[in-house]
Amino acid sequence: MSVHAVHKICRQVLRDHDFRGRMQSDPAAAIADYDLTPEERHALLAGDVVTLHHMGVNDFMMGYLARFGSCGLSVPTFNEKIRSVPHCSGKT
Amino acid sequence: MAKIVAAYGLPHTPFFPSRVVQEGPQSPTGLLFAKACNSLVAAKPDVILIFDTDHYNTFFFDNFPILAIGIDEKFSGPIDEPRGGMPVYSVPSMPKLAEYLHNHTVRAGYDVASLREFGCDHSVMVPLYFVNPGMRVPVIPFFISGHVPPLPSARRCFAFGWEIRKALEAYPENLRIVIIGTGSFSLEVFGPRIDPGKTDGVPDPEWVHELCRYLEAGDTDSLISAATETRMHAAGNVGGELLNWIAMLAFTDNRKPDFLIKQMENGHAYAGWRWS
Numbered sequence: 001m002s003v004h005a006v007h008k009i010c011r012q013v014l015r016d017h018d019f020r021g022r023m024q025s026d027p028a029a030a031i032a033d034y035d036l037t038p039e040e041r042h043a044l045l046a047g048d049v050v051t052l053h054h055m056g057v058n059d060f061m062m063g064y065l066a067r068f069g070s071c072g073l074s075v076p077t078f079n080e081k082i083r084s085v086p087h088c089s090g091k092t
Numbered sequence: 093m094a095k096i097v098a099a100y101g102l103p104h105t106p107f108f109p110s111r112v113v114q115e116g117p118q119s120p121t122g123l124l125f126a127k128a129c130n131s132l133v134a135a136k137p138d139v140i141l142i143f144d145t146d147h148y149n150t151f152f153f154d155n156f157p158i159l160a161i162g163i164d165e166k167f168s169g170p171i172d173e174p175r176g177g178m179p180v181y182s183v184p185s186m187p188k189l190a191e192y193l194h195n196h197t198v199r200a201g202y203d204v205a206s207l208r209e210f211g212c213d214h215s216v217m218v219p220l221y222f223v224n225p226g227m228r229v230p231v232i233p234f235f236i237s238g239h240v241p242p243l244p245s246a247r248r249c250f251a252f253g254w255e256i257r258k259a260l261e262a263y264p265e266n267l268r269i270v271i272i273g274t275g276s277f278s279l280e281v282f283g284p285r286i287d288p289g290k291t292d293g294v295p296d297p298e299w300v301h302e303l304c305r306y307l308e309a310g311d312t313d314s315l316i317s318a319a320t321e322t323r324m325h326a327a328g329n330v331g332g333e334l335l336n337w338i339a340m341l342a343f344t345d346n347r348k349p350d351f352l353i354k355q356m357e358n359g360h361a362y363a364g365w366r367w368s
Contacts, residue, residue, distance in 0.1 A: 004153055004154070007148075007152075007153050011148065011152065014172060014173065053284070058148075058153075058240070059281070059282045059283040059284075059329060060147065060148070060239070060281050060282050060283075060329065060330075061148060062282060063281065063282030063291060066282070066291075067175070067291075075291060076289065078282070079286060079288065079289060079290065079291070082282065082283065082284050082286065083284060083285075083286060083288065084284075085284035086284075087283075087284040087285055
């Protein structure tokens with residue numbers, strides 16, 4: 001269930017401006033108390049949204065990390081990473 | 093008796109309020125919403141019912157209803173800091189009517205969650221910002237889960253709209269009612285199919301054209317048949333927002349719309365039906 005913890009972190013970035021600031025300045029400390037697997041923690045701190053995507057984390061929620069500069073992400077870096085995920089375009 | 097007088101399908105792109113502030117009321121988006129607003133205001137509603145997909149703000153993964161209704165004297169929003177900013181409003185509602193609709197729909201077989209003391213995100217507040225000036229008309233929000241699988245079926249959402257319609261038509265108060273369904277047809281937000289350099293993309297423009305052909309013809313049944321869960325998700329990770337339009341179409345009796353205008357760069361459209 002800890003993908004749920006990643007979702008909670010993303011929501012906290014939106015809702016709690018103090019937490020948002022800590023996710024920008026010291027994300028490792030900010031997420032220290034969250035119930036994450038080592039793989040999730042590592043991916044999150046590396047801003048590895050591709051790995052998180054494959055773990056089942058919701059892309060829309062991860063957008064808040066990009067929008068609010070968390071874990072070293074920005075909208076351009078997020079864009080480049082998430083677009084590298086293979087997908088079929090449009091109609092199936 | 094309550095009377096349904098008009099219905100609208102509208103987008104809720106979070107940065108549209110700030111864009112129209114910057115670019116002015118004569119900008120393309122300003123003009124499209126003004127068209128809908130003029131029609132809606134002329135319909136003189138006593139209450140607006142809006143079908144919406146919440147974006148993980150009113151609800152979250154810990155508690156995620158497929159269908160829900162807000163029942164309170166008022167609600168606030170937006171609660172999600174839409175990009176570019178917009179004012180936060182308190183919107184009046186009509187709890188007695190909402191309670192009645194909740195009772196009726198549950199007893200008719202729809203497992204509708206109810207919520208009180210709630211806020212709404214941009215997906216409710218952006219269309220209201222443009223078409224409910226001053227938030228003067230009370231609004232009752234219905235929520236349909238349209239993002240995270242499993243989605244309710246298109247036919248179920250149409251039948252849900254139809255059940256609400258039957259309940260409204262039997263409601264003894266003399267009210268004029270307007271229906272809004274809000275959402276995109278083809279849109280990916282922060283997913284793999286976004287455009288280079290952007291936060292969103294339109295993966296499937298042909299789907300927008302196909303849906304608009306059905307809407308233009310008043311062919312609701314073909315639209316519903318085409319709108320499978322697989323097909324909606326193929327059109328983008330928020331493609332299931334079409335379900336809000338489908339619930340709204342239960343009120344239009346296959347009429348052709350008074351206006352239907354696509355905004356292809358955003359994968360959505362603006363439509364209005366007014367008959368009374």
